Amino acid sequence: xxxxxKAAILSGTxxxxxxxxxxxxxxxxxxxxxxxxxxxxxxxxxxxxGINNVLFPFIGGHEMFAEIEEVGSGIDxxxxxxxxxxxxxxxxxxxxxHYCEIGxxxxxxxxxxxxxxxxxxxxxxxxxxEYLVVEPHNLFKASKTLKNEKGAFAEPLSCVxxxxxxxxxxxxxxxxxxxxxxxxxxHLLLLxxxxxxVFISEPNERRRSxxxxxxxxxxxxxxxxxxxxxxxxxxxxxxxxxVFNATAVLDVAKQAIEMVAPLGTVSFYSSIYPKELIEIxxxxxHKKMVSITGSANSNARDFQNAIDMISDGLVxxxxxxxxxxxxxxxxxxxxxxxxxxxxxxxxxx
Ligand SMILES: [Zn+2]
Ligand SMILES: [Zn+2]
Numbered sequence: 001x002x003x004x005x006k007a008a009i010l011s012g013t014x015x016x017x018x019x020x021x022x023x024x025x026x027x028x029x030x031x032x033x034x035x036x037x038x039x040x041x042x043x044x045x046x047x048x049x050g051i052n053n054v055l056f057p058f059i060g061g062h063e064m065f066a067e068i069e070e071v072g073s074g075i076d077x078x079x080x081x082x083x084x085x086x087x088x089x090x091x092x093x094x095x096x097x098h099y100c101e102i103g104x105x106x107x108x109x110x111x112x113x114x115x116x117x118x119x120x121x122x123x124x125x126x127x128x129x130e131y132l133v134v135e136p137h138n139l140f141k142a143s144k145t146l147k148n149e150k151g152a153f154a155e156p157l158s159c160v161x162x163x164x165x166x167x168x169x170x171x172x173x174x175x176x177x178x179x180x181x182x183x184x185x186x187h188l189l190l191l192x193x194x195x196x197x198v199f200i201s202e203p204n205e206r207r208r209s210x211x212x213x214x215x216x217x218x219x220x221x222x223x224x225x226x227x228x229x230x231x232x233x234x235x236x237x238x239x240x241x242x243v244f245n246a247t248a249v250l251d252v253a254k255q256a257i258e259m260v261a262p263l264g265t266v267s268f269y270s271s272i273y274p275k276e277l278i279e280i281x282x283x284x285x286h287k288k289m290v291s292i293t294g295s296a297n298s299n300a301r302d303f304q305n306a307i308d309m310i311s312d313g314l315v316x317x318x319x320x321x322x323x324x325x326x327x328x329x330x331x332x333x334x335x336x337x338x339x340x341x342x343x344x345x346x347x348x349x
Contacts, residue, residue, distance in 0.1 A: 007129035008330045009122065010058040013050035018328055024119025024133040026072035031080055031134055033088065036148035038127035038327075039063035039344045040337040041156065042181075048334055051273070054124070055114045061127025061347070064088040065142070065151030075136065085146060086139040087154030087307045089300060091117035091126055106162060106297030128330065130349055140303040143311040149324055149346050150310050153186075153317035155298075156344075157306035160186040160269075163295035164194070165302070167242055167265050173197060174217075176231055176240035178256055179247035180207040182320055182343045183269060187244050188216055189315045196242075199234060201227050206341060214319060222252075231259045239264060248273045260290055268294040320344050 005023040010016045026032040038061040046052040047060050054060075068084045071077060094100055094110035105111075114123040118132030126132050142151055160183060169175075173196065177187045180202035191198045192215045200211040201220040208219040220230045231240055239261035245253055246269050253272055257280065260266045280292070298306075309315045320343040325333040327347045337345035 005130040006328070007059050007120070007122075008061075008327070010048060010054070010060060010124075011056050014048060016048065016330055016334065018330065021121055021129070023131050026070055026119075026133050028072055029074040029135065030072040031068055031075060031136060031139065032070040032072075033066035033086070033132050033134055033139070034069040035064055035066050035127065035130060035132070035327075035349045036085070037065045037152040037324075037349065038347050039152040039156070040333060040347065041344075045334070045338055052113075057122045058114075059120055059122050059124035059126055059128050061129075062090060062125035063152050063155040063344075064127040064132075065148055065154065066132070066139075068139075069131065080136055080139065083144070085142045085144055085148075085151065087142060087151055087158075087303060088127070088132070088134060089138045089140060089303050090155075090297065091115075091132075091134065091138055103301070104299055106159075106299050106302075111297075128327070128347070130327075137300065140300070140307045142307045146307075146311050148348070149321050150317055151307070152344070152346050153310060153320070154303060154307040156182060157186055157190070157310065157315060157317065158298035158302035159183070159295070160190050161302045161305050161309075162298040163187065163244065163267060163269050164190050166293060166295050167267060167291075169194065169196065169242065171263065172241035174199065174235060174240055175242040175244065176201065176259055178202075178222075178243065178245045178252055178259075179270070180204070180211045180216075181246060184244075184246035185211065185214060185320060185343070186315070186317070187246060187269070188214060189317075190309075193309075193314055199231060199240060201231075204340075210319070222255075227255060228258045235261065238262065241265075243267065244269050246270050250276045250278065254278045257290075257292070260288075262288040262290065265291040265293060268292075271296070317344075321346055324348050 003023040093105040093108040097109040118126040
């Protein structure tokens, strides 16, 4: 018998409604998961506000934490059984391109947010629905006692793990994180867990003191002091060994390059919006031996690392939970998530 479930359908810019759709049924080698939590990320806000191009009707949400509801035939129940909890990886990777084959599915050549995933009737990342059908490789096991709200941070933390692990930190003593939003703070927590001194540059005073509370060694107010001079003062004139830009602002991206030490690395973690260019002097790169890189998304190893670090308490994302709102009230949740002082709004199913 066909059962129904609820999903949040984005049918146009700023038009989202909870609707009843068919509940998916797991086939051979598939697992039916029941979503426990899903956070609203900046990407989802951009889809909602019409900045990211999505195909309507669209089902967003990708920072998912779930419980196994039912397993299809062929699933090893010693590995995956009903009631177990797991973070859910990105479902829209193709699994067979060059990058998927070398275990770097975060840069999948065929990645498309407008794919249909999870047994849903509409395109999207799928997390704003009560149930999804996935394959075992999409799931990353969590301890059964992990709080559902914390589990929703596996995806953003996996992206930050990817960003940090991409860089050789063996000679780095310090790191500068520009921007103390959710992703900036997750960089701070992870870099502190790795034993580095971490500086934060952030114009918002409340966010600066939040960063100090969470372990930032120094904070920079880029509006009232010259951030380039300040970082040099803090580092014997060298600059930061690693600079992560976690803001979407072009001028900050330019400044990030001026703030790095010789032999250091600048990583463009955030995408820049609107899309514009910056100039780089090749002779400066040549002489200072600076590396410039970027990072987006994550892979299966990063996901497992992330959920393990959260389960073991090595990274505690709890301070980033601004509000927990029932899934049915997703419109209120969007409004809350876009308030200026918000970190993460978590939808609870
Ligand atoms: Zn996200
Ligand atoms: Zn691929």
